[in-house]
Amino acid sequence: MSIDLVLMLSAAAAGGLLAHAVRLPPMVGFLLAGFALAGLGVEGTPALEALADLGVVLLLFAIGLKFDIRVLVRREVLGVSLAHALMSIVLVLTLLTVAGAVGVGLLADVGGADLVLVALALSFSSTVVAVKVLEEQNATRSLPGRTTIGILVVQDLVAVAVLAVVEGEGPRWWAPLLLVLVPASWPVRRMLARLDHGELLTLVGVALALVPGYALFDAAGLKGDLGALAIGVLLAPSPRAEEVAKSVFSVKELLLVAFFLSVGLHGAPDVSGIALAVALVALVPVKAALFALLLGACGFRVRTASRAAVSLASFSEFALIVVVAAAAAGAVDPEWLVVVSTAVALSFVVASVTSAVVDPVSSAASRRVPDPRGLHPEERPVDLRRADALVLGMGRLGRAASSRLIEGYGLRVTGVDSDAARAGDLTAEGLHVVEGDATDPLFWARVRDEGTVRLVLLAMPFHGSNLAALEELQRSGFGGSVTAVTRYDEEVAQLVERAAVVGLYDAAGAELADRAVRTADPGVS
Structure with missing residues (x-):
């Protein structure tokens, strides 16, 4: 095993313990450990990136096992996703344009197309942080939980299209053949029903997420993460779906430590870059407020809308993927990667801390703010x-x-x-x-x-x-x-x-x- 990897995981454990000691979510400690290591000149390793990718794949697979695909067409999911994306893009564009007008670092000579690309990347919400927050609240199956996951899935679908445009490559010609996975899932469900409890069920779950999920979709020119989610959705009707999700839980939790470390290891920007990243993070509360207002318009009570809004407030790890692809294609300055990674990491910290106080704050607010006139059926x-x-x-x-x-x-x-x-x-x-x-x-x-x-x-x-x-x-x-x-x-x-x-x-x-x-x-x- 690489000494660097041992050092990184040890630093993550120390950061997690420190965060726990001051009653912060462990993921905050993992992120800070990544920043500290980056400050010492430590760089991420291929092994760490592989572990981080595997953690995200298992996370999305577990989401799919609990997800009802019919949620996607609901007004509070599809309508809110699209409306919020447009509003977020306008907000980020406005901030970046103003910053560029006063000559802030990277924005002094940046083109309009570059700004639109960065704004679009930052309009997405972090799947990893949102689901972690929901799991800590035991709320993945609640109304705000299902709505949040539905919005994340819509964003993932949009992300596939954006990445195809940025990289200049669309899905392979044979991608429609992936529909064969639908009937192929039926015998797999029966096979799962016959498996005993224990390590074999966990191993089969991981293999399903990686092979027909990540690897096959990635080969088809689609997001491998989306493939893991799709396989989970196809297996959700199985009576063993919840047990499979539970069996991969501990593996997924451990691997996600590598993900948060890798985000922090992208390094720190210069002074003007830090100022820009902090300015972008200042939009996180605005982003959450927009989600809360839009969900309130769909009949959500204050507490329900607030819980979903906070879980969706952070910037997405996908923003890093878009900026990396754009920089490789020469569409944006490579320094944007450090700025965006810093903004994403800081937004994770803000979202993690905010999630700890959202319930008492929203409960107090709900006593002063009347319920919407037309309550959502699940809010009555x-x-x-x-x-x-x-x-x-x-x-x-x-x-x-x-x-x-x-x-x-x-x-x-x-x-x-x-x-x-x-x-x-x-x-x-x-x-x-x-x-x-x-x-x-x-x-x-x-x-x-x-x-x-x-x-x-x-x-x-x-x-x-x-x-x-x-x-x-x-x-x-x-x-x-x-x-x-x-x-x-x-x-x-x-x-x-x-x-x-x-x-x-x-x-x-x-x-x-x-x-x-x-x-x-x-x-x-």
């Missing part, structure tokens, strides 16, 4: 005042448990599921099911309950989701009976530690419902 109040029991997760198990509670015990049951299509189908069948993410504090802020709910079933397939929902229940002051489904012994211990859990059962839905009723308060038994 959730009425539980006529429910005796609540089932969180309406998959096969949750549905069977709900039917048992209704038919066997005469309880009024409300189901909650984050899958809009499933919620709609079950509602059409006569069940009372609302769409929502039970792990998200924003969902519980919408709940209207007068104490009628005395029994809750946690029937989501992902253990982490059940734990997060249980914590939200406890924060809300719920004092009834909570029964959770579990598959592994180690999960039982974690659930038993939560005082609200009085019944655990790993069985069919009807038996789970029977167990829940037997352990519930007398008022519902």
